[in-house]
Amino acid sequence: MAEPMEAEQTVMSENLEELNPNDDEEQKNTLDATAPSDGSDSEDSDSDNEAQQAEELKTLESDLSRNPSNYDAHIQYIQLLRKTGEIDKLRLARESMSAIFPLSPKMWQEWAKDETTLCSGPEAVPAIEKLYERGVSDYLFVPLWCDYLNFVQEHDPSVRDCSASGVSKARNLFERALTAGGLHFSEGSNIWEAYKEFEQAICLLVDDSNTEGKEKQIQRVRNIFHRQLSVPLADMKSSLLVYKAWEVEHGNDLDANSSDLEGISSHAASAYKKALEMCDARVTLEEQVSKSDVPDTERLPLFKRYLKFEESAGDPARVQILYERAITEFPISSDLWTDYARYLEKKLKVGNVVKNVMCRATRNCPWVGELWVRQLLCLERARASEDEVSMVFEKALQCSFSSYEEYLDLFLTRIDGLRRRISVAGELQVLDYAVIRDAFQRASDYLSLHLKGTDALLRLHAYWAHLELTLANDIVAARGVWESLLKISGTMLEAWQGYIGMEVDKGNLNEARSLFRRCYTKRFPGSGSQDICQSWLRFEREFGTLEDYDYAVQKVSPRLEELQIFNLQQESKTVVTAGDASDLSAKKSVREKRKPTSNLLEDQSPSKRLKDTKEASKKGTKKGHEKVLSVTRTATEEETEANVNKMDNTSSNEQPKKQSIHEKTMYTDQCTAFMSNLDPKVNYEDIRKFFSDVGGVQSIRILKHRDTGKSRGLAYVDFCDDAHLEAAVAKNRQWLLKKKLSIARSDPSKSKNQSGPKILPGDQARTKRSNSSDPSGDQPTSSEVRNNDGVQLKGKNTFAVPRNVRPLGFTDIKPKPVQGDDEKPKSNDEFRNMFLKK
Template structure:
């Protein structure tokens, strides 16, 4: 942000103008004719330049009125006004810019010099002194301090007359300058020298007869020398020679031409050696940060390394002045300001210094919300007044931040401070009314609700608001109003209803909580939220309600849960059906391609000949097709049981080869977790990271579709022992990439038992074996997912085949109510056929004859068309 101006930009002084007029008059006397011609040409050129400058200033002024935050526009406008010499507009432009941005040291120097050149009388001294005071607060500048000190010595009447008040004022100003810039390694000696010169000038004003005063002044100058020699400054050795020469003037015998320390007191010599050692350790760091030809990023990196070096010595004054040098060079580096303020919060207890740095940080980087938040906290630690904190808060809301969460953080930080101040109403003088806090919450809600709709951030704010309304505000109606307003904005979030209900339960309002359950149990929430709210109502009634309340809740919830469960099963069935159709299409395509590529003699025959043979011998043709379909089905079966141990596929060619030639792997699943409801984007790394806190993972198998290669949402995870497996089962219902996982133990023994028993007993479909993810038991058994996969993919014996094996049993029943996908041979629970008349066999009056047909009769029936 520091800007430098060319020499042509400096406002001309009266001497320069008079000198130019004198030269013009002399040239007119020497050659009037030539001068008149040149004057006409110069006048036309000047008029053109002036018109162009006026147009430029009007354009800049219009741009700044539309966009006051244009920093470069302000700088250019001030430059144009300086060239024009429009003093009043120039002052106004500088004042406007200084209120919006901190001015660079060069701009402050130009401003003070311009004002001094206009008038240097006693009446203008306070105004110019105030400008210097404002300038030294923006950035650290040794040059600006040096100009300030010289201006005060020259134009302050009290200091110029060496009055006691003036001398005290000057010494205080010099001490301030030493505190601010005296430790500057490369430029700090300017302040020390100016201080010594001032004291030496005072020494010469003391009467020679006043030996006591002169000796006191000599000791004062000697102390300044000693202090300077203990500071690691770049010209430390030359300062030692000056000091020795001064001591010789005072009558001490010293070798002024050598840099040895003979004749100097021991404590001064020790301090000098230490300072020289510190200087030598910092010379290379100073060279790195002083390279103007290096990129800014590299120089900033060198500054940060230098800061770490200084922090290792633990001298806050040296660290702070180096931070000041860094922010002067890089004023809009938000990371640098954050680092600076964080260091001050940890090390300095002076509230005024920390507050001043935060004020400057937010002026340089107003778009950083974290700086404003820390600023509020520093004001509160420093016991700032409510008016000051409120002014800073209002200023922060005018800034533009990168996210709405930063605005929310600022609002909540302000609320935190108000809450603490209201809680300490008896301990502070300016106690606040709760209405102030409510107003902040309302402003935050009005501004952020539209942008943070259905987010946890907005929920967190309203939860905080409702709690304060009930605790600090003592207004339960207002607390409920907060929740009701949030329901209008984010009523589709399950967490919103849960938070509202939790508040009512916490306050003991059971009936109000029950009414909320009645309002929301039938709503549709994302994920498993609809099921969760239903089960939450049942748990609530078990813990707080009567038996009638529990029965009423169960009567309402049970149909809703069945509806949701049926919907999910239908969705799973649709997904499986779609996958099966895709597999069949791919299978038929592969069959056609294989038939085209087969080199059998039958395939090479003309199509007319094949049709003739099929007509003459249909059984032969049917047998070939059946055998071919059987082989294809077996190949398909092999492909469906292939699993992936978390490794990427090597390619479609290798995959096809493995599916045809290799046998499927066998897993005993003795210490394995079955995972369902996986997101389709979950890969091996995601699952491995999910179980990283558990440990003991030996292998991960994610089931993929054989045609598309996409995940089926199912996986097996093998663990080294039961301890790790149990720890993994404890992660059931946790979220992974936006989906709540169902994790159960894989039970191969139970699975084999069902396969063996299935040949002679009805299929089980109760709540334990079907594995419905309704959450009532908290587990999901893998057999149901395998059942759906097996019936569509062919990984196990299809359900139709199991049904055909039990054709002798006419009373096969399916337990449970979800019978929409049951084959026709399996009858639902409670179905009876005792009263149904048995169909008459074929061969009777209605059904026909059961006598077997001969080959000729069968052939005639087959070829009847």
Template sequence: MEIDGEDITLEEELDDKDDDNDNGDQLQNPKLRSDSNSDSDSDSDDESQQIEELRILEIELSSNPSNYDSHVQYIKLLRKMGEIDKLKQAREAMNNVFPLSSDMWRDWAKDEASISGPEGFTGVEKIYDRGVFDYLSVSLWCDYLNYIQEHDPSVRECSPDGISKARNLFERALTAAGQFELAVLHTIDENDIKAKELQVQRIRNIFHRQLSVPLVNLRSTLVAYKAWEVEQGTDLDAKSSEVDGISSHLASAYQKAMEAYNARAQHEEQISMQNLSDTEKFRNFMNYLKFEKSVGDPARVQVLYERAMVDFPISSDLWLDYTRYLDRTLKVGNVLRDVYSRATKNCPWIGELWVLYMLSLERGRAPEKEISSVFEKSLQCTLSTIEEYLDLFLTRVHGLRRRIICGAEVNDVLDYSLIRETFQHASDYLSPHLKNTDGLLRLYAYWARLEMNLGKDLVAARGVWESLLKISGSTMEAWQGFIAMETESGHIREARSIYKRCYSKRFAGTGSEDICHSWLRFEEEFGTLEDFDHAMQKVTPRLEELKLYRIQQETKASTDQSEISGKRIAREKRKGGSTATDEESSAKRQKNTAQTQKKGYEDKDQLQKHEVNDAQETKIDLEKTDSAPEKQMKGSDAVRTKGYTDQCTLFISNIHFKANSEDIRKFFSDVGGGLAYVDFVDDEHLTSAITKNKQMLFGKRLSIARSDPKQSRRDGRRVPRDQGRLCVPSITLFGSISTTASC
């Protein structure tokens, strides 16, 4: 047998594997483990830690069964702890979701063999058979074949059934076939000339097959073949690596194999190089695949894809490329089914793989039960986008529609109700995520069309559109789709009624205008003159309204843009221009501030509130201005006028229209006087005035509170709005009274 360029026997291969396994992790015996742990506190601590790790992993896997790393860690930990029953369940659970690596299959088979003994042969055989299905692994095939030869009684005794069984296995694993047939030859009775000749010819054919395939060290295989022929009595130079003495047919096949190997040697070297990054190795595989595709041998391309999958099992691009190639070239149902099964296990998050899987099953005329099972599995996976789920549902419906129309189902009876159920499932699943999108419109439009054409149910089709309008009624396309269905089926009156329902709705962009114009075109093509006039009467005011709205929006946008530009220019000027000089007068700054505040307030109440503050502040500034010449004459060391602080000021609101300054003065005659803002000479009189809060004046309850001069000047005094606020001139009794304007 030739593996990786070296001729080795199955016995040597088995010995190597046994040596490796002796040094590896072994399945622990729970009893032995328990006895040893009782003698060591540290071992007890380790066991407690392992139990806690096991509990955490079980929780993680119960909540997220698609966590590959957690599955691997869980199996390793169970194997280390010797939890046999849980270990078997864990392996089965992982294999239901993911393919296992060749090492994991080898460990599983070895554990099962050590536990069950000879009576568990069938179970171990099934494990090996499942293992060689997941990935192409020469070493696992060798283990499988060695196990069959050693533990299958019929094969070990070389019975006819055993030889047939082993031969079939070796045909599936050509790397081991040659050694097996040589072993069978030695079991044949020397006197049975016919049987012996038949076996010799069988071995010769295997050699011929091997020499016609481009393999590493093909010359050494030729030498081995010639030596074997010499043993059979053929006159050949056994030590020569040339084609002298062999048949012309075999010589030609050997030369072609050598040429094919030489053409591939560089690619083989590149994918076998050590210390390559995954990116470089992947690129080398793709270059090799490109070369093999150009040669045009599908079998070699498929084997190379399988070799690449061993190194890149979760590369979605590689699986997609592989499956598409098989769909184009091979088109063998069983092979495609196996590849897609492994692809979706390795990359379950790729929606396109599930779509291609269902299409492949349909091409292979798979039963409805199998296709339905794959579809349900796909919905349990976490895909990247919601659109991928939409593709899954649509692919499922497409397949059902095609098979119902063709009537090709023999064992399955397909009914339209299955399509309706799938659409309803899709609606429940997708509607919350695809509201007002083209994807949801496509789904519902397709559903309604099938209800009409395949289900022959107009009421159901209308119900589908009505359901869509409840979800996406703000999209014009949904209404247009409903109208189009009614129009195409000749239901003009129903289409007109839909126009009447939607022409006044607001749609995105120019949709509102478009639906109005669409109604007019509809009446021109299908309606009477009265229908057209009625539609014109309805849509004309609506179009005028929309036109005015567009103008307002454009004007507002233009104004906003101008303001933004103005602010930007002002900021640039402030950054680049000079600052105000220290000589600018206080009165001028106050005037500018007052003008800005007046201009900024649109509400009269706010303007009046700020005028009160401004009046008080202006009074102080005017006093300063009037005394300025006198102070300038006295010299620069003159004392500045004391600022006005409002410390003894009241604020009064809710004043009756009939009240005047004299009435206010009389109201406060026993404690002081004033109107609106009342200034008292001291805090004692102010406190007494506050006690009159909520008392009646001309049938109106007054609100009296201490003035707060620390409130933000920008926001103004927070004067409660009331239409009974009275404007009276400033008067003074024990202080000054400032007034507000009436609202």
């Protein structure tokens, strides 16, 4: 038994040398193994190589025993076994790898050739044919098909002897090859040529005396030529010349050297012209996808563009061939497999074809949950057996997906299929509901820890409870499902609502009421706690008695008050951001300024204050920043108070001087944008995000009502330089929270050039009239008039305009005369004469 094995290994080594003539390393190893020993040096070298290879084999075997999914280790192990010529181990290694991974076309080609060399007898033909069948079913590889066809013609006795059964077998195989790769643009012509050669060989075997048989065989060859010329393939013009030369050999008068279509049947000529147009439309795309120097990252988009073109052409056969070519080039592109499956389900709808494609997709990309889901649905459409579907489902669970939602989708697809099987009449005897319950339990056990508190887990248990009610008609089991969910995600409001809703739908009001009593004291996210309390009250209004409603109110009212107090406390705790800190420091400076005991701004000279402000802005320190904020505009109330003090005629002459000093230092910041028409809900973070594309924001000040603390719709935004400020002003008239903003550069110099002090909204309410010459107070004094002469209101923010200032777009109800410094008040008779004249 040992001698035949040694002879077989020697033949294997010699044939491997012939199969890989371009592999220098394999040639060297093979020659070293077969060369005669000339001395001790060569023997030592051979023994060292054998020892090294044996050690490598042991290492690879150990790696594969620990991790059978190591693709690279499988490849190295097979290559090393081919070098050493260990036939039995090589066969087992290939079988082990093919059980886990699809082998590449070249690996199938090598395997089939190795087995053909070792076992060339007729008894080995069926086994080698099975190898070829397995190879061509994995990928579209035209050279493998050609090897398969040549092997059958050379080694199958029935085909080789041209018996009726052998010819029929060969023709069926050729037709299968044409269906699989005959439309391949660049390589499909190889199958057509092999088919024609086979039929022409049969034609030569037909006796000339058999005129009918001869003519029938000639017509068969002619039909193959016509079919080839109607398909857009590379070198179509060369195929036309070959066809015309063949017609000349069989007595037809044609110009074999011309590419015109004279003498060819009109049907064949029309098909050829159409195929030639299709060929011209695809030449550029074929050149792009066929370039070997282009990286795969660029070739894959080119294939997808080619696929879109073929799909727009509307020929499903050509689209399928191109998809097969693409997945042969990119077998682990999950997007490509998904698009292929979608196209077949939508257009082709051939059960066996889609089933085969999905099986190959999950073998090539087992980590994509969507492909397994599609395979389960495909098996269900094909009415596969429960054992087959269960086997695929178990394989899918052994894969590693990128997210737990993919596992959930897989479980739900499996449960959907089981539910549909049980619902169909006649299937109740085949499947029991316990199968569905077991699938739900497995899904819950596996996913609950990872999907705790998510809507996905809630959806799973809600579906489970629904089936317990509808299919199993078991309310106790349905309650058990909800209770198990509450143990995992008891803080989910939706879980309690789903449980209560089930009891209400079933009319179990007492059970629903007990659930409300269990959960109304729980703290749910957001407004969930208030919602569950309100739901309980609404439930008692609709279904309960007066006593039940009073009891619910008694329980819920303290809880609602507690929640309201808690929410108010939470709202008072604001997160201090950069803008908030600047606003708080500004408010603090306002309060300190109003203290009568100390006023640092009044004690300093204008030049000193201006210098400190500039130094603080340059240094950028926190202390300097707070000082700048203290002397800039921080609130409209501060400006109002300052202007009221200026207008007070009872104050001393020294007071206006101090206020004028304050007026100068109040507008030292020259990089400030003034925003108006803000939505009251706008906060500091909204404004910061609004100017995020501009950048350079240093501080934000939102003006608020002194009494209510609510936003007045106005804000100042300080920028680091003029460039950022100009970019911010350019965003004028843009929208923020459904309101169109008004943004302008803050210009304090305008108030300095005015003839009188600036009166802000609300000043008129606090203006003193004690020095008025009119006792009634209806007529203003000359000093009051002079103070009001400089008022200028612009824009649309006139909601807080003093009552003696007319808003834009409105008219006064009664005219008010404008008096100068020397004008006297009019008497009643003068007013009467004015109205009579009008």
